[in-house]
Amino acid sequence: MTISVLLADDQAMVRSGMRLLLEDQPDIRVVAEAVDGVEAVALARRLRPDVCLVDVRMPRLDGIEVTRALAGPGVARPLRVVVVTTFDLDEYVYGALRGGAVGFLLKDAGPALLAEAVRAASAGDALVSPSVTMRLLRHLTPASAAQPARPLSEREWEVVRAVAKGRTNAEIAAELFISLSTVKGHVSGIQTKLGVRNRVQIAAWAWENRVVTQS
Amino acid sequence: MTISVLLADDQAMVRSGMRLLLEDQPDIRVVAEAVDGVEAVALARRLRPDVCLVDVRMPRLDGIEVTRALAGPGVARPLRVVVVTTFDLDEYVYGALRGGAVGFLLKDAGPALLAEAVRAASAGDALVSPSVTMRLLRHLTPASAAQPARPLSEREWEVVRAVAKGRTNAEIAAELFISLSTVKGHVSGIQTKLGVRNRVQIAAWAWENRVVTQS
DNA sequence: CGGACGGTGCGGGTTTTCCCGTACGCCACT
DNA sequence: AGTGGCGTACGGGAAAACCCGCACCGTCCG
DSSP, X not given: OOEEEEEEOSOHHHHHHHHHXXXXXXXXXXXXXXXXXXXXXXXHHHHOOSEEEEESSOSSSOHHHHHHHHHSXXXXXXXEEEEEESSOXXXXXXXXXXXXXXXXXXXTSOHHHHHXXXXXXHTTOOEEOHHHHHHHHHHHSXXXXXXXXXXXXXXXHHHHHHHHTTOOHHHHHHHHTOOHXXXXXXXXXXXXXXXXXXXXXHHHHHHHTTSSOOO | OOEEEXXXXXXXXXXXXXXXXXXXXXXXXXEEEESSHHHHHHHHHHHOOSEEEEESXXXXXXXXXXXXXXXXXXXSSXXXXXXXXXXXXXXXXXXXXXXXOSEEEETTSOHHHHHHHHHHHHTTOOEEOHHHHHHHHHHHSOTTOXXXXXXXXXXXXXXXXXXXXXXXXXXXXXXXXOOHHHHHXXXXXXXXXXXXXXXXXXXXXXXXTTSSOOO
8 A cells, every 4th residue: 555645845846855855765655746835725625635745934824823724623534644844943843843743853954854744643653854863852851850959758749739720728638638737837848848839739730740640 | 873772681691682683783782791680880980881781670789770870861982772671561661761771672672673673772772662651742742731721811921930930929910011910810810710728729730731841 | 875957747717719790981883 | 972991000808928936856976
Protein backbone atom coordinates (compact mmCIF):
# COMPACT_ATOMS: atom_id res chain seq x y z
CA MET A 1 0.00 0.00 0.00
CA THR A 2 1.66 3.19 -1.13
CA ILE A 3 1.31 6.36 0.88
CA SER A 4 -0.29 9.27 -1.01
CA VAL A 5 1.22 12.65 -0.28
CA LEU A 6 0.17 16.24 -0.98
CA LEU A 7 2.97 18.82 -1.26
CA ALA A 8 2.24 22.44 -0.42
CA ASP A 9 4.99 25.03 -0.90
CA ASP A 10 5.07 28.27 -2.84
CA GLN A 11 8.61 27.68 -4.12
CA ALA A 12 8.70 25.43 -7.17
CA MET A 13 12.24 24.33 -6.49
CA VAL A 14 11.41 23.15 -2.99
CA ARG A 15 8.44 21.20 -4.31
CA SER A 16 10.57 19.57 -6.98
CA GLY A 17 13.26 18.67 -4.51
CA MET A 18 10.86 17.10 -2.06
CA ARG A 19 9.05 15.29 -4.86
CA LEU A 20 12.32 13.81 -6.07
CA LEU A 21 13.28 12.70 -2.60
CA LEU A 22 9.90 11.16 -1.93
CA GLU A 23 9.45 9.48 -5.31
CA ASP A 24 12.72 7.78 -4.55
CA GLN A 25 10.87 5.86 -1.85
CA PRO A 26 8.99 2.86 -3.22
CA ASP A 27 6.19 3.18 -0.70
CA ILE A 28 5.48 6.89 -1.16
CA ARG A 29 3.74 8.66 -4.03
CA VAL A 30 3.17 12.39 -4.45
CA VAL A 31 -0.37 12.80 -5.75
CA ALA A 32 -0.72 16.58 -5.79
CA GLU A 33 1.10 19.87 -5.38
CA ALA A 34 -0.26 23.17 -4.13
CA VAL A 35 1.37 26.58 -4.48
CA ASP A 36 -0.45 28.35 -1.67
CA GLY A 37 -2.49 27.68 1.42
CA VAL A 38 -5.93 28.04 -0.10
CA GLU A 39 -5.12 25.62 -2.88
CA ALA A 40 -3.59 23.24 -0.35
CA VAL A 41 -6.76 23.13 1.71
CA ALA A 42 -8.97 22.69 -1.35
CA LEU A 43 -6.85 19.91 -2.84
CA ALA A 44 -6.43 18.14 0.45
CA ARG A 45 -10.17 18.14 1.14
CA ARG A 46 -10.90 16.81 -2.32
CA LEU A 47 -8.18 14.20 -2.64
CA ARG A 48 -7.81 13.29 1.04
CA PRO A 49 -4.19 12.19 0.77
CA ASP A 50 -2.67 10.04 3.49
CA VAL A 51 -0.22 12.79 4.42
CA CYS A 52 -0.01 16.53 3.70
CA LEU A 53 3.42 18.18 3.70
CA VAL A 54 2.85 21.92 4.09
CA ASP A 55 5.32 24.76 4.29
CA VAL A 56 4.83 27.39 6.97
CA ARG A 57 5.41 30.41 4.76
CA MET A 58 2.87 30.45 1.97
CA PRO A 59 0.79 33.13 0.26
CA ARG A 60 -2.91 33.65 1.02
CA LEU A 61 -3.01 31.17 3.92
CA ASP A 62 0.04 30.16 5.94
CA GLY A 63 0.90 26.62 6.92
CA ILE A 64 -0.39 27.00 10.46
CA GLU A 65 -3.81 28.07 9.22
CA VAL A 66 -3.81 25.23 6.72
CA THR A 67 -3.01 22.82 9.53
CA ARG A 68 -5.86 24.12 11.64
CA ALA A 69 -8.21 23.84 8.70
CA LEU A 70 -7.26 20.26 7.93
CA ALA A 71 -6.40 18.79 11.32
CA GLY A 72 -7.35 21.33 13.95
CA PRO A 73 -9.63 20.68 16.88
CA GLY A 74 -13.20 20.49 15.71
CA VAL A 75 -12.44 19.14 12.25
CA ALA A 76 -14.64 16.18 11.42
CA ARG A 77 -12.27 13.80 9.65
CA PRO A 78 -8.81 15.28 10.28
CA LEU A 79 -6.00 14.68 7.83
CA ARG A 80 -2.40 13.94 8.75
CA VAL A 81 -0.44 17.17 8.34
CA VAL A 82 3.34 17.47 8.58
CA VAL A 83 4.58 21.06 8.73
CA VAL A 84 7.85 21.93 7.04
CA THR A 85 9.86 25.08 7.54
CA THR A 86 13.26 26.67 7.16
CA PHE A 87 13.20 28.46 10.49
CA ASP A 88 12.44 26.64 13.71
CA LEU A 89 10.78 29.48 15.53
CA ASP A 90 8.86 28.67 18.66
CA GLU A 91 5.68 30.27 17.43
CA TYR A 92 5.66 28.07 14.37
CA VAL A 93 6.31 24.92 16.34
CA TYR A 94 3.64 25.44 18.94
CA GLY A 95 1.18 26.87 16.46
CA ALA A 96 1.59 23.88 14.21
CA LEU A 97 1.51 21.19 16.85
CA ARG A 98 -1.35 22.70 18.79
CA GLY A 99 -3.11 23.16 15.46
CA GLY A 100 -3.11 19.42 15.01
CA ALA A 101 0.06 18.76 13.03
CA VAL A 102 1.57 15.31 13.47
CA GLY A 103 5.04 16.32 12.40
CA PHE A 104 7.35 19.30 12.26
CA LEU A 105 10.35 19.17 9.95
CA LEU A 106 13.14 21.60 9.27
CA LYS A 107 14.20 21.79 5.66
CA ASP A 108 17.77 21.05 6.66
CA ALA A 109 16.63 17.67 7.92
CA GLY A 110 18.06 14.87 5.86
CA PRO A 111 16.02 13.03 3.23
CA ALA A 112 15.85 10.03 5.54
CA LEU A 113 13.90 12.06 8.09
CA LEU A 114 11.53 13.40 5.48
CA ALA A 115 10.57 9.92 4.39
CA GLU A 116 10.38 8.71 7.96
CA ALA A 117 8.13 11.62 8.88
CA VAL A 118 5.75 10.72 6.07
CA ARG A 119 5.70 7.07 7.09
CA ALA A 120 5.17 7.98 10.74
CA ALA A 121 2.32 10.34 9.92
CA SER A 122 0.69 7.75 7.70
CA ALA A 123 0.92 5.21 10.51
CA GLY A 124 -0.79 7.55 12.93
CA ASP A 125 2.44 8.50 14.64
CA ALA A 126 4.39 11.74 14.58
CA LEU A 127 7.98 12.70 13.86
CA VAL A 128 9.46 16.00 14.93
CA SER A 129 12.84 17.34 13.85
CA PRO A 130 15.57 16.63 16.41
CA SER A 131 16.42 20.26 17.08
CA VAL A 132 12.77 21.08 17.62
CA THR A 133 12.28 18.00 19.77
CA MET A 134 15.11 19.21 21.93
CA ARG A 135 13.30 22.42 22.66
CA LEU A 136 10.06 20.61 23.34
CA LEU A 137 11.86 18.40 25.82
CA ARG A 138 13.32 21.38 27.59
CA HIS A 139 9.76 22.50 28.20
CA LEU A 140 8.88 19.03 29.46
CA THR A 141 11.77 18.97 31.88
CA PRO A 142 11.51 21.61 34.60
CA ALA A 143 15.28 22.04 34.37
CA SER A 144 15.87 20.67 37.83
CA ALA A 145 13.13 22.01 40.00
CA ALA A 146 10.47 19.81 41.58
CA GLN A 147 11.19 20.33 45.22
CA PRO A 148 10.65 23.44 47.30
CA ALA A 149 13.33 25.37 49.15
CA ARG A 150 12.47 23.56 52.35
CA PRO A 151 11.17 19.98 52.03
CA LEU A 152 7.50 19.30 52.65
CA SER A 153 6.25 16.64 55.01
CA GLU A 154 4.09 13.81 53.69
CA ARG A 155 0.99 15.39 55.18
CA GLU A 156 1.84 18.68 53.53
CA TRP A 157 2.19 17.01 50.12
CA GLU A 158 -1.32 15.64 50.51
CA VAL A 159 -2.59 19.09 51.32
CA VAL A 160 -0.71 20.59 48.36
CA ARG A 161 -2.36 18.15 45.99
CA ALA A 162 -5.79 18.85 47.45
CA VAL A 163 -5.29 22.61 47.27
CA ALA A 164 -4.13 22.35 43.66
CA LYS A 165 -7.35 20.53 42.81
CA GLY A 166 -9.30 23.48 44.15
CA ARG A 167 -10.53 21.91 47.38
CA THR A 168 -11.54 24.23 50.18
CA ASN A 169 -10.02 23.84 53.63
CA ALA A 170 -13.24 22.28 54.87
CA GLU A 171 -13.21 19.69 52.08
CA ILE A 172 -9.58 18.88 52.77
CA ALA A 173 -10.33 18.45 56.46
CA ALA A 174 -13.08 15.97 55.61
CA GLU A 175 -10.90 14.06 53.15
CA LEU A 176 -7.96 13.73 55.51
CA PHE A 177 -10.02 13.26 58.71
CA ILE A 178 -8.47 16.23 60.48
CA SER A 179 -9.98 19.43 61.81
CA LEU A 180 -10.38 22.60 59.82
CA SER A 181 -7.84 24.35 62.01
CA THR A 182 -5.24 21.72 61.25
CA VAL A 183 -5.70 22.16 57.54
CA LYS A 184 -5.22 25.88 57.97
CA GLY A 185 -2.02 25.21 59.85
CA HIS A 186 -0.71 22.96 57.09
CA VAL A 187 -1.59 25.45 54.39
CA SER A 188 0.22 28.12 56.34
CA GLY A 189 3.28 25.94 56.71
CA ILE A 190 3.26 25.11 53.01
CA GLN A 191 3.06 28.77 52.10
CA THR A 192 6.06 29.51 54.26
CA LYS A 193 8.10 26.63 52.85
CA LEU A 194 7.28 27.43 49.24
CA GLY A 195 7.70 31.14 49.75
CA VAL A 196 4.25 32.03 48.40
CA ARG A 197 1.52 34.19 49.83
CA ASN A 198 -1.75 32.41 49.11
CA ARG A 199 -3.27 29.08 48.13
CA VAL A 200 -3.59 29.92 44.47
CA GLN A 201 0.15 30.28 44.26
CA ILE A 202 0.45 26.89 45.94
CA ALA A 203 -1.71 25.52 43.14
CA ALA A 204 0.33 27.33 40.49
CA TRP A 205 3.53 25.91 41.97
CA ALA A 206 2.03 22.44 41.98
CA TRP A 207 0.99 22.69 38.34
CA GLU A 208 4.28 24.14 37.24
CA ASN A 209 6.23 21.40 38.96
CA ARG A 210 3.85 18.70 37.79
CA VAL A 211 2.86 17.68 41.28
CA VAL A 212 -0.64 17.28 39.88
CA THR A 213 -1.12 15.30 36.71
CA GLN A 214 -2.10 17.07 33.52
CA SER A 215 -5.68 15.78 33.24
CA MET B 1 34.72 13.36 13.07
CA THR B 2 33.20 10.02 13.95
CA ILE B 3 30.65 9.74 16.73
CA SER B 4 31.65 7.44 19.58
CA VAL B 5 28.84 5.35 21.02
CA LEU B 6 28.42 3.25 24.14
CA LEU B 7 25.91 0.38 23.96
CA ALA B 8 24.21 -0.81 27.12
CA ASP B 9 21.85 -3.79 26.95
CA ASP B 10 21.79 -7.04 28.86
CA GLN B 11 20.91 -9.10 25.79
CA ALA B 12 23.95 -9.97 23.69
CA MET B 13 21.89 -10.40 20.55
CA VAL B 14 20.43 -6.92 20.83
CA ARG B 15 23.90 -5.44 21.34
CA SER B 16 25.22 -7.31 18.31
CA GLY B 17 22.34 -6.19 16.18
CA MET B 18 22.66 -2.56 17.12
CA ARG B 19 26.43 -2.69 16.70
CA LEU B 20 26.03 -4.09 13.20
CA LEU B 21 23.52 -1.43 12.27
CA LEU B 22 25.66 1.35 13.65
CA GLU B 23 28.99 0.14 12.28
CA ASP B 24 27.31 0.26 8.92
CA GLN B 25 27.28 4.05 9.26
CA PRO B 26 30.60 5.61 8.30
CA ASP B 27 30.31 8.39 10.86
CA ILE B 28 29.47 6.23 13.88
CA ARG B 29 31.71 3.96 15.91
CA VAL B 30 30.73 1.76 18.85
CA VAL B 31 33.51 2.13 21.40
CA ALA B 32 32.13 0.09 24.29
CA GLU B 33 29.40 -2.29 25.39
CA ALA B 34 27.92 -2.73 28.84
CA VAL B 35 25.78 -5.64 30.03
CA ASP B 36 24.11 -3.91 32.96
CA GLY B 37 23.40 -0.48 34.37
CA VAL B 38 26.29 -0.31 36.81
CA GLU B 39 28.79 -1.20 34.13
CA ALA B 40 27.16 1.30 31.77
CA VAL B 41 27.59 4.14 34.23
CA ALA B 42 31.18 3.20 35.00
CA LEU B 43 32.19 2.85 31.35
CA ALA B 44 30.39 6.01 30.31
CA ARG B 45 32.05 8.05 33.03
CA ARG B 46 35.48 6.71 32.10
CA LEU B 47 35.24 6.84 28.32
CA ARG B 48 32.85 9.78 27.97
CA PRO B 49 31.41 8.65 24.62
CA ASP B 50 29.53 11.15 22.47
CA VAL B 51 26.32 9.18 22.82
CA CYS B 52 25.13 6.42 25.17
CA LEU B 53 22.45 4.02 23.94
CA VAL B 54 20.90 2.39 27.00
CA ASP B 55 18.15 -0.17 27.30
CA VAL B 56 15.43 0.41 29.86
CA ARG B 57 15.37 -3.10 31.25
CA MET B 58 18.77 -4.01 32.64
CA PRO B 59 20.03 -5.85 35.73
CA ARG B 60 21.39 -4.05 38.78
CA LEU B 61 20.49 -0.55 37.54
CA ASP B 62 17.74 0.14 35.01
CA GLY B 63 18.06 2.50 32.08
CA ILE B 64 16.15 5.29 33.77
CA GLU B 65 18.53 5.26 36.72
CA VAL B 66 21.49 5.16 34.36
CA THR B 67 20.09 8.17 32.54
CA ARG B 68 19.67 10.09 35.75
CA ALA B 69 23.21 9.21 36.77
CA LEU B 70 24.74 10.34 33.48
CA ALA B 71 22.49 13.18 32.37
CA GLY B 72 20.10 13.94 35.20
CA PRO B 73 19.62 17.33 36.77
CA GLY B 74 22.56 18.16 38.95
CA VAL B 75 25.15 16.19 36.96
CA ALA B 76 28.24 18.27 36.31
CA ARG B 77 29.13 17.39 32.73
CA PRO B 78 26.09 15.50 31.44
CA LEU B 79 26.45 12.94 28.68
CA ARG B 80 24.05 12.47 25.79
CA VAL B 81 21.84 9.49 26.61
CA VAL B 82 19.38 7.87 24.22
CA VAL B 83 17.04 5.38 25.87
CA VAL B 84 15.98 2.29 23.96
CA THR B 85 13.13 -0.02 24.84
CA THR B 86 10.78 -2.66 23.49
CA PHE B 87 7.72 -1.34 25.28
CA ASP B 88 6.67 2.28 25.02
CA LEU B 89 5.13 2.61 28.44
CA ASP B 90 4.37 6.07 29.68
CA GLU B 91 6.37 5.67 32.84
CA TYR B 92 9.46 4.79 30.86
CA VAL B 93 9.08 7.71 28.49
CA TYR B 94 8.54 10.36 31.11
CA GLY B 95 11.08 8.86 33.46
CA ALA B 96 13.70 8.83 30.75
CA LEU B 97 13.04 12.27 29.32
CA ARG B 98 12.68 13.96 32.68
CA GLY B 99 15.82 12.14 33.74
CA GLY B 100 17.73 13.98 31.05
CA ALA B 101 17.60 11.62 28.07
CA VAL B 102 17.88 13.27 24.67
CA GLY B 103 16.20 10.48 22.80
CA PHE B 104 13.73 7.68 23.23
CA LEU B 105 13.67 4.85 20.72
CA LEU B 106 11.52 1.79 20.36
CA LYS B 107 13.35 -1.30 19.21
CA ASP B 108 10.92 -1.69 16.36
CA ALA B 109 12.14 1.61 14.97
CA GLY B 110 13.97 1.17 11.70
CA PRO B 111 17.75 1.28 11.44
CA ALA B 112 17.49 4.72 9.83
CA LEU B 113 15.96 6.15 12.97
CA LEU B 114 18.58 4.54 15.18
CA ALA B 115 21.38 6.22 13.25
CA GLU B 116 19.49 9.49 13.08
CA ALA B 117 18.91 9.40 16.81
CA VAL B 118 22.61 8.97 17.44
CA ARG B 119 23.49 11.81 15.09
CA ALA B 120 20.85 14.06 16.63
CA ALA B 121 22.06 13.34 20.15
CA SER B 122 25.64 13.97 19.15
CA ALA B 123 24.62 17.31 17.64
CA GLY B 124 22.91 18.39 20.83
CA ASP B 125 19.45 17.65 19.50
CA ALA B 126 16.99 14.90 20.37
CA LEU B 127 15.03 12.32 18.43
CA VAL B 128 12.04 10.52 19.84
CA SER B 129 10.28 7.54 18.24
CA PRO B 130 7.24 8.60 16.22
CA SER B 131 4.73 6.62 18.25
CA VAL B 132 6.10 8.08 21.46
CA THR B 133 6.17 11.56 19.96
CA MET B 134 2.53 11.13 19.13
CA ARG B 135 1.67 10.58 22.75
CA LEU B 136 3.81 13.48 23.86
CA LEU B 137 1.98 15.70 21.40
CA ARG B 138 -1.37 14.56 22.70
CA HIS B 139 -0.28 15.88 26.07
CA LEU B 140 0.77 19.12 24.43
CA THR B 141 -2.53 19.50 22.64
CA PRO B 142 -5.54 19.90 24.91
CA ALA B 143 -7.41 17.49 22.64
CA SER B 144 -9.98 20.06 21.69
CA ALA B 145 -10.65 21.93 24.88
CA ALA B 146 -9.28 25.39 25.55
CA GLN B 147 -12.51 27.27 25.70
CA PRO B 148 -15.04 27.17 28.49
CA ALA B 149 -18.67 26.22 28.19
CA ARG B 150 -19.64 29.86 27.82
CA PRO B 151 -17.10 32.19 26.20
CA LEU B 152 -15.19 34.64 28.37
CA SER B 153 -14.95 38.34 27.60
CA GLU B 154 -11.55 39.92 27.01
CA ARG B 155 -11.58 41.48 30.46
CA GLU B 156 -12.40 38.12 32.00
CA TRP B 157 -9.44 36.49 30.25
CA GLU B 158 -7.14 39.07 31.79
CA VAL B 159 -8.59 38.33 35.20
CA VAL B 160 -8.22 34.58 34.63
CA ARG B 161 -4.53 34.99 33.85
CA ALA B 162 -4.01 37.18 36.90
CA VAL B 163 -5.85 34.77 39.18
CA ALA B 164 -3.82 31.86 37.82
CA LYS B 165 -0.64 33.68 38.73
CA GLY B 166 -1.85 33.87 42.32
CA ARG B 167 -2.76 37.54 42.41
CA THR B 168 -5.24 38.68 45.05
CA ASN B 169 -8.31 40.65 44.01
CA ALA B 170 -6.73 43.84 45.34
CA GLU B 171 -3.59 43.29 43.23
CA ILE B 172 -5.66 42.58 40.16
CA ALA B 173 -7.65 45.74 40.73
CA ALA B 174 -4.43 47.75 40.87
CA GLU B 175 -3.03 46.07 37.74
CA LEU B 176 -6.14 46.61 35.66
CA PHE B 177 -7.04 50.03 37.11
CA ILE B 178 -10.50 48.96 38.24
CA SER B 179 -12.06 48.81 41.67
CA LEU B 180 -11.89 45.86 44.01
CA SER B 181 -15.62 45.30 43.62
CA THR B 182 -15.30 45.05 39.87
CA VAL B 183 -12.65 42.39 40.16
CA LYS B 184 -14.93 40.47 42.47
CA GLY B 185 -17.69 40.67 39.92
CA HIS B 186 -15.42 39.37 37.16
CA VAL B 187 -14.16 36.52 39.28
CA SER B 188 -17.75 35.60 40.06
CA GLY B 189 -18.70 35.68 36.41
CA ILE B 190 -15.71 33.56 35.47
CA GLN B 191 -16.59 31.00 38.10
CA THR B 192 -20.10 30.73 36.73
CA LYS B 193 -18.95 30.44 33.14
CA LEU B 194 -16.31 27.83 33.90
CA GLY B 195 -18.56 25.95 36.27
CA VAL B 196 -16.10 26.05 39.17
CA ARG B 197 -16.59 27.07 42.76
CA ASN B 198 -13.50 29.02 43.76
CA ARG B 199 -10.51 30.86 42.38
CA VAL B 200 -8.10 27.99 42.82
CA GLN B 201 -10.18 25.97 40.40
CA ILE B 202 -10.01 28.89 37.99
CA ALA B 203 -6.23 28.65 38.29
CA ALA B 204 -6.30 24.88 37.83
CA TRP B 205 -8.47 25.27 34.73
CA ALA B 206 -6.08 27.87 33.35
CA TRP B 207 -3.07 25.63 33.88
CA GLU B 208 -4.76 22.57 32.48
CA ASN B 209 -5.80 24.42 29.36
CA ARG B 210 -2.46 26.16 29.06
CA VAL B 211 -3.90 29.63 29.36
CA VAL B 212 -0.81 30.40 31.39
CA THR B 213 2.58 29.44 30.04
CA GLN B 214 4.59 26.69 31.65
CA SER B 215 7.39 28.91 33.06
C1' DC C 1 17.72 12.15 81.62
C1' DG C 2 16.47 16.72 80.01
C1' DG C 3 15.81 19.35 76.30
C1' DA C 4 15.75 20.92 71.62
C1' DC C 5 13.43 19.90 67.32
C1' DG C 6 10.03 18.81 63.87
C1' DG C 7 5.64 16.91 62.56
C1' DT C 8 1.00 17.13 63.65
C1' DG C 9 -3.11 18.99 65.66
C1' DC C 10 -6.16 22.85 67.45
C1' DG C 11 -8.51 27.72 68.26
C1' DG C 12 -9.40 32.87 67.58
C1' DG C 13 -8.89 37.37 65.38
C1' DT C 14 -8.05 39.80 60.90
C1' DT C 15 -8.05 39.88 55.92
C1' DT C 16 -9.66 38.19 51.62
C1' DT C 17 -12.81 35.94 48.88
C1' DC C 18 -17.41 34.69 47.58
C1' DC C 19 -22.11 35.77 46.23
C1' DC C 20 -25.70 38.29 45.90
C1' DG C 21 -28.07 42.78 43.92
C1' DT C 22 -27.65 47.01 41.26
C1' DA C 23 -26.47 50.35 37.64
C1' DC C 24 -24.84 52.44 33.31
C1' DG C 25 -23.24 52.56 28.43
C1' DC C 26 -23.35 50.16 24.05
C1' DC C 27 -25.32 47.67 20.22
C1' DA C 28 -28.72 45.01 17.70
C1' DC C 29 -33.22 44.22 16.83
C1' DT C 30 -38.28 45.47 15.29
C1' DA D 1 -37.76 55.35 20.30
C1' DG D 2 -38.28 51.37 22.82
C1' DT D 3 -36.27 47.20 24.59
C1' DG D 4 -33.62 43.48 25.69
C1' DG D 5 -28.99 41.48 25.93
C1' DC D 6 -24.16 42.01 27.13
C1' DG D 7 -19.93 43.82 28.98
C1' DT D 8 -18.32 46.44 32.50
C1' DA D 9 -18.47 48.51 36.90
C1' DC D 10 -19.62 48.99 41.95
C1' DG D 11 -21.25 47.83 47.04
C1' DG D 12 -22.37 45.01 51.23
C1' DG D 13 -22.99 40.94 53.98
C1' DA D 14 -21.76 35.94 54.59
C1' DA D 15 -18.14 32.63 54.17
C1' DA D 16 -13.62 31.17 53.65
C1' DA D 17 -8.85 31.81 53.93
C1' DC D 18 -4.94 33.71 56.32
C1' DC D 19 -1.88 34.33 60.33
C1' DC D 20 -1.04 34.23 64.86
C1' DG D 21 -0.05 31.52 69.24
C1' DC D 22 -0.27 27.14 71.68
C1' DA D 23 -0.04 22.05 72.82
C1' DC D 24 0.98 17.06 72.24
C1' DC D 25 4.20 13.50 70.96
C1' DG D 26 7.66 11.17 68.87
C1' DT D 27 13.11 11.26 67.84
C1' DC D 28 17.63 12.58 68.28
C1' DC D 29 21.50 14.08 71.04
C1' DG D 30 24.46 16.21 74.38
